[in-house]
Amino acid sequence: MIKLIEGRMLVSAQYKKGVLELCVMALLKKRDCYGYEISEYLSGHIDIADGTVYPILRKLKADGLLSTYLQEESGGPPRKYYSLTGLGRETYERDRREYLVFAKAVDTILKED
Amino acid sequence: MDITEEFRQHFDFKLADGYSEQEIAAKLGDPKTIAEQYGSSPAKGSGGERALTVSLLAVGDLFFGMLCLLLYAFEVVIAATAVTFGALSVCLIGDLGRLEFVTLPQMPYSCAIALGVVSTTLCVLSVVGAIYFSGFLRQLIRSYCRFHKNALSAAAGRGKLPSIPAHPQFSQKKRRALRWTALVFTILFAVSSLVGYGLCAAMAGSAEFWHVWGWFV
Numbered sequence: 001m002i003k004l005i006e007g008r009m010l011v012s013a014q015y016k017k018g019v020l021e022l023c024v025m026a027l028l029k030k031r032d033c034y035g036y037e038i039s040e041y042l043s044g045h046i047d048i049a050d051g052t053v054y055p056i057l058r059k060l061k062a063d064g065l066l067s068t069y070l071q072e073e074s075g076g077p078p079r080k081y082y083s084l085t086g087l088g089r090e091t092y093e094r095d096r097r098e099y100l101v102f103a104k105a106v107d108t109i110l111k112e113d
Numbered sequence: 114m115d116i117t118e119e120f121r122q123h124f125d126f127k128l129a130d131g132y133s134e135q136e137i138a139a140k141l142g143d144p145k146t147i148a149e150q151y152g153s154s155p156a157k158g159s160g161g162e163r164a165l166t167v168s169l170l171a172v173g174d175l176f177f178g179m180l181c182l183l184l185y186a187f188e189v190v191i192a193a194t195a196v197t198f199g200a201l202s203v204c205l206i207g208d209l210g211r212l213e214f215v216t217l218p219q220m221p222y223s224c225a226i227a228l229g230v231v232s233t234t235l236c237v238l239s240v241v242g243a244i245y246f247s248g249f250l251r252q253l254i255r256s257y258c259r260f261h262k263n264a265l266s267a268a269a270g271r272g273k274l275p276s277i278p279a280h281p282q283f284s285q286k287k288r289r290a291l292r293w294t295a296l297v298f299t300i301l302f303a304v305s306s307l308v309g310y311g312l313c314a315a316m317a318g319s320a321e322f323w324h325v326w327g328w329f330v
Contacts (some may be wrong), residue, residue, distance in 0.1 A: 017150070034122075035119050035122065035123065036122060036123055036126045039123065043140075048142075049140065049141060049142025049143070049146075049147075050123065050127075050137075050140045050141045050142065051120070051123075051141035051142040051144075051146075051147040052142060052147070052150070054116065054119050054120065054123075054147070055147060055150035055151045056150075057119075058116065058151060059150075062271075063271065064266070064271045076125075077122070079122070080118075080119065080122075087274055090274060090275060091275075094275055
Protein backbone atom coordinates (compact mmCIF):
# COMPACT_ATOMS: atom_id res chain seq x y z
CA MET A 1 0.00 0.00 0.00
CA ILE A 2 2.77 2.41 0.90
CA LYS A 3 4.64 1.39 -2.23
CA LEU A 4 1.62 2.21 -4.32
CA ILE A 5 1.32 5.64 -2.78
CA GLU A 6 5.01 6.27 -3.35
CA GLY A 7 4.62 5.25 -6.98
CA ARG A 8 1.74 7.65 -7.41
CA MET A 9 3.70 10.43 -5.76
CA LEU A 10 6.55 9.83 -8.15
CA VAL A 11 4.28 10.07 -11.19
CA SER A 12 2.74 13.20 -9.81
CA ALA A 13 6.19 14.70 -9.15
CA GLN A 14 7.26 13.87 -12.68
CA TYR A 15 4.37 15.44 -14.50
CA LYS A 16 4.55 18.43 -12.20
CA LYS A 17 8.17 18.90 -13.17
CA GLY A 18 7.35 19.21 -16.86
CA VAL A 19 4.61 21.70 -16.13
CA LEU A 20 6.87 23.63 -13.77
CA GLU A 21 9.43 24.00 -16.56
CA LEU A 22 6.68 25.55 -18.61
CA CYS A 23 5.74 27.90 -15.75
CA VAL A 24 9.37 28.99 -15.31
CA MET A 25 9.61 29.77 -19.02
CA ALA A 26 6.30 31.66 -18.90
CA LEU A 27 7.65 33.88 -16.14
CA LEU A 28 10.97 34.41 -17.90
CA LYS A 29 9.21 35.28 -21.13
CA LYS A 30 7.87 38.37 -19.40
CA ARG A 31 11.16 39.45 -17.87
CA ASP A 32 14.54 38.20 -16.69
CA CYS A 33 14.53 37.00 -13.09
CA TYR A 34 17.02 35.71 -10.54
CA GLY A 35 16.59 32.27 -9.02
CA TYR A 36 15.04 33.29 -5.75
CA GLU A 37 12.49 35.45 -7.51
CA ILE A 38 11.37 32.50 -9.62
CA SER A 39 11.24 30.23 -6.60
CA GLU A 40 9.10 32.71 -4.67
CA TYR A 41 6.82 33.32 -7.63
CA LEU A 42 6.14 29.64 -8.20
CA SER A 43 5.73 28.64 -4.57
CA GLY A 44 3.33 31.56 -4.28
CA HIS A 45 1.09 29.94 -6.91
CA ILE A 46 1.74 26.23 -6.66
CA ASP A 47 2.32 24.07 -3.61
CA ILE A 48 5.92 22.97 -4.19
CA ALA A 49 9.05 22.78 -2.10
CA ASP A 50 11.21 25.90 -2.54
CA GLY A 51 14.18 23.82 -3.64
CA THR A 52 12.38 22.33 -6.66
CA VAL A 53 13.01 25.32 -8.88
CA TYR A 54 16.81 25.30 -8.85
CA PRO A 55 17.32 21.90 -10.49
CA ILE A 56 14.75 22.91 -13.11
CA LEU A 57 16.64 26.12 -13.87
CA ARG A 58 19.86 24.18 -14.21
CA LYS A 59 18.30 21.63 -16.52
CA LEU A 60 16.72 24.30 -18.71
CA LYS A 61 20.08 26.02 -18.92
CA ALA A 62 21.84 22.75 -19.83
CA ASP A 63 19.22 22.24 -22.55
CA GLY A 64 20.08 25.64 -23.97
CA LEU A 65 16.65 27.12 -23.22
CA LEU A 66 17.96 29.63 -20.68
CA SER A 67 21.05 31.75 -20.41
CA THR A 68 22.39 33.45 -17.31
CA TYR A 69 24.21 36.63 -16.53
CA LEU A 70 25.41 38.24 -13.32
CA GLN A 71 24.16 41.61 -12.26
CA GLU A 72 25.49 43.72 -9.41
CA GLU A 73 22.89 44.72 -6.85
CA SER A 74 23.31 47.57 -4.37
CA GLY A 75 24.51 46.13 -1.09
CA GLY A 76 24.84 42.46 -1.85
CA PRO A 77 26.53 39.82 -3.94
CA PRO A 78 25.86 39.84 -7.69
CA ARG A 79 22.66 38.02 -8.60
CA LYS A 80 22.45 35.40 -11.27
CA TYR A 81 19.71 36.41 -13.69
CA TYR A 82 18.03 33.91 -15.96
CA SER A 83 16.89 34.88 -19.41
CA LEU A 84 15.03 32.94 -22.10
CA THR A 85 17.16 32.16 -25.19
CA GLY A 86 15.77 32.14 -28.72
CA LEU A 87 15.54 28.38 -28.49
CA GLY A 88 13.79 28.73 -25.14
CA ARG A 89 11.28 31.12 -26.61
CA GLU A 90 10.54 28.78 -29.49
CA THR A 91 10.28 25.77 -27.20
CA TYR A 92 8.05 27.67 -24.81
CA GLU A 93 5.59 28.70 -27.52
CA ARG A 94 5.39 25.14 -28.82
CA ASP A 95 5.10 23.46 -25.41
CA ARG A 96 2.59 26.05 -24.27
CA ARG A 97 0.30 25.31 -27.20
CA GLU A 98 0.66 21.57 -26.66
CA TYR A 99 -0.02 21.89 -22.97
CA LEU A 100 -3.12 24.06 -23.40
CA VAL A 101 -4.63 21.58 -25.85
CA PHE A 102 -3.76 18.70 -23.53
CA ALA A 103 -5.07 20.45 -20.41
CA LYS A 104 -8.31 21.29 -22.16
CA ALA A 105 -8.80 17.67 -23.17
CA VAL A 106 -8.08 16.44 -19.65
CA ASP A 107 -10.43 19.06 -18.26
CA THR A 108 -13.21 17.86 -20.57
CA ILE A 109 -12.66 14.22 -19.64
CA LEU A 110 -12.55 14.89 -15.91
CA LYS A 111 -15.66 17.05 -15.99
CA GLU A 112 -17.63 14.31 -17.71
CA ASP A 113 -17.17 12.30 -14.53
CA MET B 114 28.35 30.39 -9.67
CA ASP B 115 27.20 26.87 -9.03
CA ILE B 116 24.48 24.96 -7.27
CA THR B 117 25.57 25.62 -3.69
CA GLU B 118 25.90 29.34 -4.38
CA GLU B 119 22.33 29.43 -5.65
CA PHE B 120 21.08 27.75 -2.46
CA ARG B 121 23.27 29.99 -0.27
CA GLN B 122 21.59 33.02 -1.84
CA HIS B 123 18.20 31.43 -1.30
CA PHE B 124 19.01 31.15 2.40
CA ASP B 125 20.25 34.76 2.48
CA PHE B 126 17.05 36.08 0.94
CA LYS B 127 14.86 34.00 3.23
CA LEU B 128 16.86 34.95 6.32
CA ALA B 129 16.45 38.60 5.34
CA ASP B 130 12.69 37.98 5.17
CA GLY B 131 12.81 36.81 8.79
CA TYR B 132 12.63 33.05 8.44
CA SER B 133 14.73 30.81 10.65
CA GLU B 134 17.22 28.45 9.08
CA GLN B 135 15.13 25.45 10.15
CA GLU B 136 12.04 26.86 8.48
CA ILE B 137 13.93 27.61 5.29
CA ALA B 138 15.45 24.14 5.16
CA ALA B 139 12.05 22.56 5.74
CA LYS B 140 10.44 24.60 2.99
CA LEU B 141 13.29 23.83 0.64
CA GLY B 142 12.26 20.17 0.51
CA ASP B 143 14.05 16.87 0.95
CA PRO B 144 17.76 17.32 0.05
CA LYS B 145 17.88 13.82 -1.39
CA THR B 146 14.98 14.54 -3.73
CA ILE B 147 16.58 17.79 -4.86
CA ALA B 148 19.91 16.07 -5.44
CA GLU B 149 18.15 13.42 -7.54
CA GLN B 150 16.56 16.10 -9.67
CA TYR B 151 19.98 17.48 -10.55
CA GLY B 152 20.96 14.06 -11.81
CA SER B 153 18.54 14.23 -14.70
CA SER B 154 20.58 16.77 -16.71
CA PRO B 155 21.29 15.40 -20.19
CA ALA B 156 24.57 13.56 -20.51
CA LYS B 157 27.12 15.04 -22.88
CA GLY B 158 27.75 12.98 -26.01
CA SER B 159 31.01 11.10 -26.10
CA GLY B 160 33.88 12.50 -28.17
CA GLY B 161 33.86 9.59 -30.63
CA GLU B 162 30.16 9.96 -31.27
CA ARG B 163 30.57 13.65 -31.92
CA ALA B 164 33.43 13.08 -34.35
CA LEU B 165 31.31 10.55 -36.22
CA THR B 166 28.39 12.98 -36.42
CA VAL B 167 30.64 15.77 -37.64
CA SER B 168 32.24 13.65 -40.37
CA LEU B 169 28.89 12.27 -41.53
CA LEU B 170 27.54 15.81 -41.60
CA ALA B 171 30.50 16.94 -43.69
CA VAL B 172 29.68 14.28 -46.29
CA GLY B 173 26.00 15.25 -46.09
CA ASP B 174 26.91 18.91 -46.57
CA LEU B 175 28.95 18.08 -49.65
CA PHE B 176 26.07 16.23 -51.28
CA PHE B 177 23.55 18.82 -50.24
CA GLY B 178 25.81 21.53 -51.69
CA MET B 179 25.90 19.74 -55.02
CA LEU B 180 22.15 19.21 -54.98
CA CYS B 181 21.71 22.92 -54.28
CA LEU B 182 23.92 23.85 -57.24
CA LEU B 183 21.83 21.62 -59.46
CA LEU B 184 18.58 23.04 -58.17
CA TYR B 185 19.86 26.61 -58.50
CA ALA B 186 20.78 25.87 -62.10
CA PHE B 187 17.19 24.75 -62.64
CA GLU B 188 15.96 27.97 -61.06
CA VAL B 189 18.09 29.88 -63.60
CA VAL B 190 16.57 27.80 -66.40
CA ILE B 191 13.03 28.64 -65.28
CA ALA B 192 13.91 32.32 -65.00
CA ALA B 193 15.52 32.27 -68.46
CA THR B 194 12.40 30.62 -69.86
CA ALA B 195 10.30 33.40 -68.40
CA VAL B 196 12.55 36.08 -69.88
CA THR B 197 12.54 34.36 -73.29
CA PHE B 198 8.77 34.09 -73.47
CA GLY B 199 8.48 37.68 -72.27
CA ALA B 200 10.84 38.92 -74.98
CA LEU B 201 9.06 36.82 -77.61
CA SER B 202 5.67 38.30 -76.74
CA VAL B 203 7.08 41.83 -76.89
CA CYS B 204 8.52 41.11 -80.33
CA LEU B 205 5.33 39.50 -81.60
CA ILE B 206 2.81 41.96 -80.20
CA GLY B 207 5.03 45.01 -80.82
CA ASP B 208 5.54 43.84 -84.43
CA LEU B 209 9.29 44.17 -83.96
CA GLY B 210 9.89 41.89 -86.98
CA ARG B 211 9.99 45.17 -88.92
CA LEU B 212 13.31 45.97 -87.27
CA GLU B 213 16.50 44.89 -88.92
CA PHE B 214 17.99 43.01 -85.97
CA VAL B 215 14.86 41.00 -85.12
CA THR B 216 14.08 37.93 -87.16
CA LEU B 217 10.58 36.56 -86.74
CA PRO B 218 8.86 33.86 -88.81
CA GLN B 219 6.52 35.13 -91.51
CA MET B 220 2.89 35.55 -90.46
CA PRO B 221 0.05 38.09 -90.64
CA TYR B 222 0.07 40.61 -87.76
CA SER B 223 -3.25 39.30 -86.36
CA CYS B 224 -1.62 35.87 -85.93
CA ALA B 225 1.44 37.47 -84.35
CA ILE B 226 -0.81 39.10 -81.72
CA ALA B 227 -2.57 35.78 -81.02
CA LEU B 228 0.73 33.92 -80.64
CA GLY B 229 2.12 36.84 -78.60
CA VAL B 230 -0.72 36.35 -76.12
CA VAL B 231 0.13 32.63 -75.88
CA SER B 232 3.76 33.55 -75.23
CA THR B 233 2.69 36.05 -72.56
CA THR B 234 0.69 33.40 -70.69
CA LEU B 235 3.72 31.08 -70.81
CA CYS B 236 5.90 33.92 -69.48
CA VAL B 237 3.55 34.50 -66.53
CA LEU B 238 3.37 30.77 -65.80
CA SER B 239 7.18 30.53 -65.81
CA VAL B 240 7.39 33.50 -63.44
CA VAL B 241 4.96 31.78 -61.06
CA GLY B 242 7.02 28.61 -61.39
CA ALA B 243 10.24 30.51 -60.67
CA ILE B 244 8.76 32.17 -57.57
CA TYR B 245 7.41 28.88 -56.27
CA PHE B 246 10.65 27.06 -56.98
CA SER B 247 12.78 29.72 -55.30
CA GLY B 248 10.50 29.50 -52.25
CA PHE B 249 10.99 25.76 -52.26
CA LEU B 250 14.77 26.09 -52.57
CA ARG B 251 14.97 28.65 -49.80
CA GLN B 252 12.93 26.47 -47.46
CA LEU B 253 14.89 23.36 -48.39
CA ILE B 254 18.13 25.10 -47.46
CA ARG B 255 16.70 26.47 -44.21
CA SER B 256 15.37 23.03 -43.36
CA TYR B 257 18.73 21.42 -44.03
CA CYS B 258 20.59 24.05 -41.99
CA ARG B 259 18.26 23.41 -39.06
CA PHE B 260 18.84 19.68 -39.39
CA HIS B 261 22.59 20.34 -39.50
CA LYS B 262 22.44 22.47 -36.37
CA ASN B 263 20.24 19.98 -34.53
CA ALA B 264 22.51 17.08 -35.38
CA LEU B 265 25.46 19.00 -33.94
CA SER B 266 23.47 20.00 -30.85
CA ALA B 267 22.38 16.41 -30.28
CA ALA B 268 25.98 15.24 -30.56
CA ALA B 269 27.04 17.87 -28.05
CA GLY B 270 24.18 16.95 -25.71
CA ARG B 271 22.42 20.28 -26.15
CA GLY B 272 18.76 20.88 -26.84
CA LYS B 273 17.25 20.71 -30.29
CA LEU B 274 15.28 23.33 -32.15
CA PRO B 275 12.02 22.27 -33.78
CA SER B 276 12.63 21.10 -37.35
CA ILE B 277 11.60 23.28 -40.28
CA PRO B 278 9.21 21.93 -42.95
CA ALA B 279 10.81 21.54 -46.39
CA HIS B 280 7.86 22.77 -48.46
CA PRO B 281 7.67 26.47 -49.41
CA GLN B 282 6.34 28.81 -46.75
CA PHE B 283 4.39 31.62 -48.38
CA SER B 284 2.00 33.90 -46.61
CA GLN B 285 -1.65 33.00 -47.04
CA LYS B 286 -2.10 36.02 -49.29
CA LYS B 287 0.89 35.27 -51.48
CA ARG B 288 -0.01 31.59 -51.76
CA ARG B 289 -3.54 32.47 -52.83
CA ALA B 290 -2.25 34.99 -55.38
CA LEU B 291 0.20 32.44 -56.82
CA ARG B 292 -2.42 29.72 -57.05
CA TRP B 293 -4.96 32.09 -58.57
CA THR B 294 -2.46 33.39 -61.13
CA ALA B 295 -1.35 29.88 -62.06
CA LEU B 296 -4.95 28.72 -62.52
CA VAL B 297 -6.10 31.73 -64.52
CA PHE B 298 -3.06 31.75 -66.78
CA THR B 299 -3.24 28.00 -67.40
CA ILE B 300 -6.80 28.49 -68.62
CA LEU B 301 -5.75 31.55 -70.63
CA PHE B 302 -2.89 29.54 -72.13
CA ALA B 303 -5.23 26.73 -73.19
CA VAL B 304 -7.79 29.13 -74.66
CA SER B 305 -5.26 31.39 -76.39
CA SER B 306 -3.39 28.42 -77.89
CA LEU B 307 -6.61 27.08 -79.40
CA VAL B 308 -7.63 30.52 -80.67
CA GLY B 309 -4.12 31.19 -81.99
CA TYR B 310 -3.92 27.90 -83.78
CA GLY B 311 -7.40 28.33 -85.22
CA LEU B 312 -6.60 31.85 -86.42
CA CYS B 313 -3.30 30.84 -88.02
CA ALA B 314 -4.87 27.83 -89.72
CA ALA B 315 -7.74 30.01 -91.01
CA MET B 316 -5.41 32.77 -92.25
CA ALA B 317 -3.11 30.30 -94.00
CA GLY B 318 -5.96 28.15 -95.24
CA SER B 319 -4.18 25.04 -94.00
CA ALA B 320 -3.99 23.04 -90.76
CA GLU B 321 -0.22 23.02 -91.15
CA PHE B 322 0.13 26.77 -91.50
CA TRP B 323 3.87 26.69 -90.85
CA HIS B 324 4.42 24.98 -94.23
CA VAL B 325 2.29 27.57 -96.01
CA TRP B 326 4.35 30.42 -94.50
CA GLY B 327 7.57 28.54 -95.08
CA TRP B 328 8.80 28.72 -91.45
CA PHE B 329 11.13 25.77 -91.55
CA VAL B 330 12.57 26.12 -95.01
